[in-house]
Amino acid sequence: MGSKTATADLETENLVALMKKQLLSFRDFLKTGSLGPISPDMTMAEIVEVLGMPEHVDPDYWTFGKLEISFDITPPRQMNWFQIEQASYLKGDLEALTTRFALSLDGFSGKTKPSEFLGAGLWTPDQAKVFYAASGHDIGMNICAGPIQIHFHVAADFIGNQDAETYLKASSPSQAMAKIDSRAVLDSIYSYPYPKTEEVPGAFDWKLLSGSQYLALADGQQTSANKKGARRPL
Template identity: 30%
Template structure:
């Protein structure tokens, strides 16, 4: 049984030896065969392989002329993360360090060792109120508010951040391999500057929350 730490995952993107960038063969050696699969390996693949191990999901990149590798790890269904630890895959136990589905974005930000690596977007891809916490370029934590109206311009910051931190609910957590196009990079390349007014540093988010 592999033992990993959610706080370490927030800081490094690694679940012990399970990490972005390792090969398909390494993942099978560590975790066994996946419980669910979508797609299949090259050269017969019509879509890239996506493997499910329970609460842990793995996407595999298939670069031309090279062996497949883990593109990203995803921890899904946070409502199932309860207690001191949770088995997120048959061979992987995750120490939760008191995090659960009700944990606020600010708790995740404070768990990062180097706060200057943290940035926060205050809307989702459709510009509805939401929180996405980025740790560097490769780690992404998404929170959903379930709002019905998009945000055209940034509301008064302190009240808006307090509302988001209190009401947004943890949705999922990703760790990407640096070679892959993250959702943050895809946003910035597809809509240059569109989300800049809604971006804060981790420090500024906490300052707005406490102000």
């Protein structure tokens, strides 16, 4: 009885501490790329005004709790991007983000699947693009929508003795996406100062689907466009 009471008291204290922070909307962040007063077009000096000094400082990389920010090394030290790191651990209604801010998760969590993000009404059906590729022994997948890029990792232990690259080459999107979607694990979420509509060419053999194509495939549907397979980014 005593241990349960202590646990409940601790949970109450944590909730009170979270409520004292400024509350930011996760849904608004995913739609706009801005996290309350934090936007990806800010300079280092502007970030100091909003967040104070970071917990960890490198010349071009600062860390504030779960928030990590990359800056250009030349004045005025413009932001390259910011990210919510280790997003797979997001859970509950509220999540501490920095010493000053908490995140209202708005029904999302670290267990939210790519199809659930795409089906949540955050973006128009074809505003979002889905890139996927073999990444080492596993599969990488990213959703790009406006300035937002959501990274997922897919362990490829479900494909047996094949490596990930062979599996993707041998499988049509209609065969692969439902299996991949259910196994995708949220990794990090990035916000850029410009629309993030393509992947770095040459790094991996990225394949591209529109958001609406991906949703149809993850749901087990198949269209004439799906049968032709995903296309490579131009």
